[in-house]
Amino acid sequence: MRVIKAKNSGACYGVRRALDMAEAASKGVGEVHTLGELIHNPGVVAHLEQQGVHVAMSIDDIQSGTVVIRSHGVAPAVFDKLLQKGLTAIDATCPHVLRAQRSAAALAREGCHVIVVGEEGHPEVEGIKAHALDAGGTVSVVADGSDVPEGLQAPVGVVVQTTQPEAKLCSVVAALRERGVEPQVKNTICTATQMRQSEARSLATIADAMMVIGGRNSSNTTRLAEICSEQCARTYHIESAEEVEPSMLAGVEVVGITAGASTPTSQIDDVAGRIEELGGILEEDGFSEESCS
Template sequence: MEVIRSKNAGACYGVQRALDLALKASEGDGSAFTLGPLIHNPQVVANLEARGVLAVKEPEQATHGAIIIRSHGVTPAVRRSVEARGLPVIDATCPHVARAQKAAATLAEECGYVVVVGEEGHPEVEGLVAYAHEAGAQVHVAETAADLPVDLPEHVGVVVQTTQTRDALDDVLEGIRAQGVAAQVKDTVCTATRQRQQAAAELAGQVDAIVVIGGRNSANTTHLAEICAAECPRTHHIESAAELDSAWFAGCSSVGVTAGASTPDDQIDEVVQRLERM
């Protein structure tokens, strides 16, 4: 069985930067706390915990060492709480997320009403909503056009969760324009996310089965799996090589491998090696 790895897969710049910052904080006798899991990858979070980098829910739970703001970013209120602790702060917010936060605030000032295209309750989306709120806007979260309210104002700003798909943005924009509403759009979909999605769709259309690696709590990995499933019914979303089942690939002459932006290379390599031995 031929195993083909996607040309764009695995940890993006923002994730790798966050990991590097957290690992550096753990060196020597250092200790650190992340506000929530650093990234949406259970294996990586467990490894960091073993190194003394612990995930906490509230800034007050960080009693010593440094506080790491995770790659998804935080709300302005949480950032103020972190800074008030008086401990060293390591900002591991993905630069693309930081750009989206600034875009949300700018649209709020210019439009007064902001639609955030994304998954309600996701930590990145909560941050985007909070930045728009603080800048004085009314905010609504929509993952699809069906999520839009029917009483939008004449002019709205639109910002996008960085890991959303282009199709999701287009769908929401179509819904907005169908109401006769003008949309001022800040396209903040991450380039790396876009590349992974395009490469995954292309690969899924060429193989008999495809494996998507990444946390089940990872939005961008979930989207990758959905994209692959649309092209290849034998799509399998796993978190680690231990989940692979040889029965999945019965009769397959080729299998593709892709991974979300929160998946380090060593996890991808392990899956590829396990597949090659099947």
């Protein structure tokens, strides 16, 4: 049984950076908190807890120490509140998200109505929106072109939640153009998600079974599992190696492995190791889209 790992899988740059920052903070003095779970991965959150990094759902729950801001970023007011309470902030906002926040603020300062293409209520979108509002702008959050409000007047600026597909940005731009508005577009999409999805889709076409590793509460892992299921009926969304049962691999000649952007390498290695115990042979090269050509 061949075992093939997608090369573009697992923790992305921004998540790895946030984890490193939280682990480094845990080695210092005083209490360390994250504002919300640092990543949507129960194993990692439990590991951080053992290292003294506690999850707080609100600043009101934190009395002292250091607070690590997640890769999703936050509204500027959150930093003000941390400062007022005498807490130390460690900003682990992903640089790609910072770019989206700064672009939204810059568009607002130029007098644009800012459209954020993304998921209303998502913490990253809330942070981007707050940066535009703080810069004196007005903001709409739209899922795609069909959501674009009527009656918008130029100038209009568009930024994008980093994990959105480019097709949604294009549909928003097209909808604005249909209404005679030529927007200023800041394409703030990060390619990490797209590369994981595209590679997972290709790998799933040649695999008899796919293991998609990551938290069940992780939307990017869930989306990867959906994409793989479209190509490979035997797709399993698992959180840990312990979930791999021999029956999942019965009759399988090629098993593919991928993982969401919030899944650390150690969890991917554990799953690969478990499949090797069950008779798999891990291919050193892994799988990238070039492997198909």
